[in-house]
Amino acid sequence: MTLHVVGAGLAGLSCALTAVDAGLDVVLHESAGQAGGRCRSWLEPSIGEVIDNGTHMVVGGNRALFAYLRRIGATDRLVAAPAAFPMIDLADGTSWTATPLRLLPSLLASTWRMKGDRDTTIAQCLGGSRNYRRFWEPIALAVMNTPAEEAPACVFRRVLARTLWRGQAASRPYVVRRSLSDTFVVPALAALATAGATVRLGQPLRRLAMADGRATELAFDDQTVHLGRHDGVVLALPWTVAAGLLPGLPDLPASPIVNAHFRLAVPPSKLSSGGFVGLLGGTAQWLFVRDHVVSVTVSAAGALAERSIDELRHLLWADVSKALQIHDLPFASRIIKEKRATIFHSPAVEALRPRAHAGENLFLAGDWTATGLPCTLEGAIHSGVVATRAARAALRIR
Template structure:
């Protein structure tokens, strides 16, 4: 008889692990400390806006194979929209310049030969310098191998890497940056098409997974905060929750799929990044559909990316939670930039934004520095029935949807192999 797999944490890494395990016929019990699943990738009903919004904007790409395979498995693929081509509109607010990055389908970057498809004020000879990242030494920062200035950097590499790494690219681990570029630009436009959950993250990534688990006998228990692990020699023998202990049988396994701080609190010897970066997301309710691009990159503004939906506009500021700014000042400042980007006034009265909400995440992602790269945990631990998952583990990628799901897939594979 196969033992059960207890998964602690119902974020994307935990849900991905659970889905793969029930697919393989393993008994699964998911324990989630909060009253909802999805972790940092979910939707919620906001009373101030009177609508459902995402806690943060997450953009997947068509080359994110693990994420798309997960959506196919749990039945969430129909809830995302994949853009027809790899097009990314940008605006430099300071200069008033607009352009669209249009990457051709194949691996060879033919788009560089067309001046109007290149970044304004950049030259074709500027682009090969990015290849230095691919051979950077271990522990190198992006600024050690790449000249972090000039039109091409400021208008392309900085916004792309900032979005992917959630840290000033100058400080970022060069190997992580190179991994991102290999799996996107390096594969051509076919891997770079935006994939957007226009109806909300939960409808695509969370709700279908919970349904998939329930239909296959998986159990998800909410409001179950794990206080400690009970050990017996080199294995976990029990899970200690509020008021009760769940004993583990000799064949039972545990996948710890929680953020790095709770993980190291539970397993002090575990390696994990200790430094984090924040993200600020500002949501605006608009009462009529907005035409034009669905995703716009912003250069020389406070906003970094603007996501335009039929009923709302959501703005992301990466690498900081902007805690030094008041909520109202932040909303008004961001809205002034949104008006420049969309090109017409959506507010109900002059100089007033539509209903807004500010969501700050102080510890949104681990800081993707060389120091953090050295501290990322492997899937296996020193305890034979304890595995770890999470976008902070050693996936090679920065904290992102793809990394979270890859980590869950890796933990499920190890759990299945160990039970054979």
């Protein structure tokens, strides 16, 4: 029995690893020349450093993610920050630190209020709470990549139940020590090779043939795979690509993220490497430092992503220089617009996210599937585990 996993983002890597560990023969097919998908890094010539497509933050309560890192031996490739969220309001210069302990009363009240139905948005539940503008709204925006006025409260509540609710260790933020690929991708590929999986890079799936609810053929440029009676397929693809290959999948709206990386002549003095700060009252939302590089993230950046690279550079640098009190211009910069960073999470979209089982021997994985979680690394990795579980259950029956 062979499981063909198509797409080597975090969902596909997690699915492939779980499957080889369960004793299946695994072939992982990826269209790009590198694995990682929306979680990837490269040596950026303009900056002279390895940069990520966007800074990713995870928290201690991301159980599937930490299990994945333990499996690939990469837990030490993350750097932990204290369970505290430093914030600066650029409009009036005030700064404060939000800690789970201090937020506990507001957290209890907030999660209680979010017990509403599936149509309730985060803003409807939390809009009146004391720490809404200074903490809940920016955190919800970062987690959901969707404005709090539109994002479903039930999904955010599930995130809180797994993280802030569980105390200091589960609330602790982590960023990668060197790069996303170094942490999440390179060790996963090594673990797959050791376990005997085949990984095919640079091989886009062009066509998926179905007959009577079964996947029968996978057409790549270099070969057509004819699926045997006991073979299965997991599509761990971006939702737009999956929908193009498999009729009937929903057309889910996208939400962009804009990232800027600024290479400074000397590391900033206000924030050490691995440090971060949340920003209000400007365009930039979160600022991260890795050695000489200051990176800025703007979530739910629909309108912003339409602006020119030069405009974005000026707007975002103005916020960085204000927050870190740096007056010299950056040595180099790189702006990245990820137009399809995640799906746009509204209550209506939530109801459309498909489950893992899509055909007799066909399964779906990806952060956009019905994980109950927002589109995050945790959701993607969890979806890969769920898809393998569904495949094993379905394929073993016959």
